[in-house]
Amino acid sequence: MAIAAVRLNQLVETKARILDAARDAVAESGWKDAQIALIASRAGVATGSVYRYFDSKADLYAQVLALVSEREVAVVAAIVEAEGSASQCLVDAIYTFAVRAMRGRRLAYALIAEPCEPEIDAARLKYRAALADQIATLVRRGIADGEFVDIDANVAASCVAGAFMEALVGPLAPEAAPDSDAAKAIAQSIAGLSARMLFRHPPPELTPVSRVSA
Amino acid sequence: MAIAAVRLNQLVETKARILDAARDAVAESGWKDAQIALIASRAGVATGSVYRYFDSKADLYAQVLALVSEREVAVVAAIVEAEGSASQCLVDAIYTFAVRAMRGRRLAYALIAEPCEPEIDAARLKYRAALADQIATLVRRGIADGEFVDIDANVAASCVAGAFMEALVGPLAPEAAPDSDAAKAIAQSIAGLSARMLFRHPPPELTPVSRVSA
DNA sequence: TGCCATCGTGAACCTTAATTCATGAATAAA
DNA sequence: TTTATTCATGAATTAAGGTTCACGATGGCA
Numbered sequence: 001m002a003i004a005a006v007r008l009n010q011l012v013e014t015k016a017r018i019l020d021a022a023r024d025a026v027a028e029s030g031w032k033d034a035q036i037a038l039i040a041s042r043a044g045v046a047t048g049s050v051y052r053y054f055d056s057k058a059d060l061y062a063q064v065l066a067l068v069s070e071r072e073v074a075v076v077a078a079i080v081e082a083e084g085s086a087s088q089c090l091v092d093a094i095y096t097f098a099v100r101a102m103r104g105r106r107l108a109y110a111l112i113a114e115p116c117e118p119e120i121d122a123a124r125l126k127y128r129a130a131l132a133d134q135i136a137t138l139v140r141r142g143i144a145d146g147e148f149v150d151i152d153a154n155v156a157a158s159c160v161a162g163a164f165m166e167a168l169v170g171p172l173a174p175e176a177a178p179d180s181d182a183a184k185a186i187a188q189s190i191a192g193l194s195a196r197m198l199f200r201h202p203p204p205e206l207t208p209v210s211r212v213s214a
Numbered sequence: 215m216a217i218a219a220v221r222l223n224q225l226v227e228t229k230a231r232i233l234d235a236a237r238d239a240v241a242e243s244g245w246k247d248a249q250i251a252l253i254a255s256r257a258g259v260a261t262g263s264v265y266r267y268f269d270s271k272a273d274l275y276a277q278v279l280a281l282v283s284e285r286e287v288a289v290v291a292a293i294v295e296a297e298g299s300a301s302q303c304l305v306d307a308i309y310t311f312a313v314r315a316m317r318g319r320r321l322a323y324a325l326i327a328e329p330c331e332p333e334i335d336a337a338r339l340k341y342r343a344a345l346a347d348q349i350a351t352l353v354r355r356g357i358a359d360g361e362f363v364d365i366d367a368n369v370a371a372s373c374v375a376g377a378f379m380e381a382l383v384g385p386l387a388p389e390a391a392p393d394s395d396a397a398k399a400i401a402q403s404i405a406g407l408s409a410r411m412l413f414r415h416p417p418p419e420l421t422p423v424s425r426v427s428a
Numbered sequence: 429t430g431c432c433a434t435c436g437t438g439a440a441c442c443t444t445a446a447t448t449c450a451t452g453a454a455t456a457a458a
Numbered sequence: 459t460t461t462a463t464t465c466a467t468g469a470a471t472t473a474a475g476g477t478t479c480a481c482g483a484t485g486g487c488a
Contacts, residue, residue, distance in 0.1 A: 014465095047447090048447085057447090117329075121330070125327075155403050158381040159377040159380065159408065165376055165380070166376020170372060186369060198410075251475080254438095259437085262437060266436075
């Protein structure tokens with residue numbers, strides 16, 4: 001009755017190959033390449049085979065999103081739960097997120113901002129929510145510790161998440177020039193600004209990163 | 215040669231009726247109702263007639279977006295150019311935007327966050343950019359006047375715009391309970407938080423609006 | 429009144445991928 | 459070595475709307 005281990009392994013591996021192909025296609029040229037036939041061919045399987053592993057296109061991409069997003073959320077979660085003041089954690093989390101996004105530019109752009117089909121877009125919302133949840137946790141800690149102003153943690157977390165995501169859209173856009181120095185500067189800018197929203201005693205001035213990119 | 219004025223008026227009126235029908239459909243039940251046949255029937259014209267006035271579905275909705283968005287951008291622009299400190303203008307602009315959005319909940323949700331087809335989504339980006347531009351203008355003024363921290367105005371504007379838009383997504387969502395008191399409280403919260411990002415000397419504490427909704 | 433240009437009509441046509449499925453191969457059980 | 463399952467295949471099918479177009483109606487104009 002039980003399927004042999006080797007065979008099962010094949011299945012898991014093929015599924016992974018399809019997921020990878022899908023992710024890679026998006027990472028290369030965005031959602032316009034998110035077509036079942038194309039992904040199948042990239043994964044070295046027939047079109048129909050994709051449906052042996054995924055219920056539908058939406059299902060496939062929901063899993064791709066989960067795959068990629070969970071890693072990012074985990075990275076942020078780790079920072080959120082790390083040692084140090086809430087203020088420091090917040091800045092670190094945002095900075096790290098921004099820098100990582102800048103590295104995987106095209107994919108990050110697709111995950112965050114690129115226009116795509118409604119079903120995929122809907123799946124994206126979950127990712128954003130999960131990220132906001134992490135921030136919210138941190139905000140609560142900051143408030144409890146008296147580091148942050150006393151404000152609804154969920155609203156604050158949305159604001160923070162919205163701020164740094166939106167600020168990333170421009171730099172991540174495929175038409176923007178890739179420049180890893182500017183990327184870090186922007187990440188720093190974004191982290192600083194986002195953090196100021198909450199700090200009870202903000203630093204007197206931000207590093208004037210604006211001039212770095214000039 | 216010249217078409218009679220009456221006849222021309224008819225044309226303008228019909229076009230307006232189609233635009234209105236499209237906007238109303240979206241305002242009622244979102245993008246799923248954004249179908250040419252449906253809009254045509256609502257406007258009291260035949261499906262094909264829509265194509266006498268608009269090049270394509272994308273064109274139609276781009277114009278719908280423009281119609282609605284331009285008003286909102288204009289409102290913000292008026293506040294941006296109004297008397298008063300940059301700080302005050304910023305808070306006013308954000309608060310007003312948020313309150314207006316909360317009034318036209320469903321439509322605002324569709325314009326800001328609801329998953330939709332890529333072509334429409336792309337048009338949305340322009341709206342966001344226009345709004346960010348207004349904020350950027352204000353930010354420059356605030357920096358020049360020494361009210362705001364010295365930071366890249368475009369990055370800052372993106373952050374501010376992203377912050378208040380993202381924070382609106384939850385409250386605007388169709389499944390959220392409509393409550394005009396909570397709406398104002400959230401608007402205030404959002405305005406306060408967004409503003410703190412930039413103020414050189416932030417108010418010691420925000421109004422603890424978080425408790426109003428509790 | 430008759431003619432022309434323009435507008436309105438809506439059923440038929442397309443397009444574009446997603447999805448299915450009859451078939452065959454490969455593997456596990458007997 | 460059969461036999462039964464499961465898996466892979468990819469061409470054919472579907473589905474869902476956007477878009478077209480041949481035709482009729484209407485209004486302006488001489």
